[in-house]
């Protein structure tokens with residue numbers, strides 16, 4: 412198999428050619444979900460940053476579009492967001508066309524090369540053709556740098572209660588909150604983060620939105636903060652905070668703060684490969700959830716992964732919700748509902764007795780690289796449950812749950828090509844199980860080079876990439892204790908054109 416055949420994802424977005432990192436500027440308008448991304452089209456490692464662009468009607472099948480933003484004399488185009496300015500608050504409209512306004516960071520490479528650390532400002536650009544092409548605003552930058560070395564990644568959201576735009580910006584290891592009436596003039600409202608959460612790295616790519624708490628009348632505000640390095644399994648990861656917002660200040664919820672102080676288990680994803688993820692603007696799910704996508708890599712090794720024509724893919728698009736968990740609020744994620752439309756072939760079984768190692772399926776029955784698997788075990792016992800994906804070449808990827816230490820794990824040490832970076836498989840990834848139920852349920856999404864695990868209705872998520880020498884052919888499960896019953900197993904092969 413060619414590098415392309417072996418590693419080009421079946422259903423995760425990857426650029427046709429060149430480098431990709433953070434998702435940027437996602438908005439929904441007129442039936443299309445737009446996705447922009449940090450892109451270097453002329454090389455397969457990080458370089459002069461552009462905004463690449465792709466569109467989709469369902470967030471699963473993507474069509475790449477021409478590059479939307481090119482670097483210029485003010486700098487590289489770093490991460491940011493986009494909003495649909497329905498009321499033309501910006502005044503950019505012409506011929507009654509609705510403007511889409513993108514806000515991004517200019518990173519001044521000349522300044523950086525000259526040894527200056529203050530090299531980032533915020534700027535805007537507008538589109539009058541639904542996000543296809545943009546005109547940069549003549550008055551850029553719209554926010555000058557107040558002498559902060561890492562000052563970037565503006566995420567704008569419409570605040571319906573205050574009828575104004577709210578923007579969150581990463582500033583060193585804090586988040587700055589801004590407001591604007593016209594997307595051009597920005598007022599600093601407040602700063603959040605000192606002494607709260609994980610600070611073992613730079614804070615990047617924030618997002619801020621409210622979510623209904625499932626099964627209640629309550630609404631809470633959620634702040635996403637990507638951090639690099641310092642993730643729970645080293646390198647890049649995204650933490651979240653839950654609290655309240657009065658239009659000026661974000662106040663962390665007391666029960667949340669208490670739990671956070673005990674153990675920081677508040678990560679959008681505990682796997683090593685979901686970074687810089689943010690949500691779509693101008694759309695929510697039917698029950699008020701937000702739509703999210705992340706970059707499925709990690710700065711520890713992103714530039715070295717063994718793909719040739721392109722580098723990096725995104726996570727599956729996900730719906731974010733909020734639940735009241737055991738002691739406080741918890742973010743839950745699941746793949747967008749549109750993924751179900753791709754189910755093609757299914758095998759299902761109930762009450763499967765497992766003794767020793769049991770083969771659950773092989774590629775003779777169903778593909779293991781475009782696959783959705785749902786399982787449940789109704790009575791967890793003090794055992795280590797291990798799933799394993801393997802091939803004849805001797806590669807294997809193992810993952811599962813160790814009830815004795817209450818931890819989920821992924822081990823990709825023997826998953827194929829790993830030696831491109833000493834950091835890729837230098838450790839097991841683990842995540843604490845925060846659900847308290849006896850029943851254990853999980854959803855597993857498999858593509859050629861990625862696994863996404865949604866445990867306990869999405870309360871704990873782990874996403875990781877791998878590069879086997881040949882496609883995985885067998886999926887098995889085993890436990891180090893007595894026999895047990897897998898109460899339900901459903902395997903769907905997905906079909907993509």
Ligand code: FRU
Nearest residue numbers: 433449489490563615616687
């Ligand atoms: C996060 C990040 C952002 C920045 C972009 C540059 O991965 O470092 O903070 O805007 O990547 O490509």
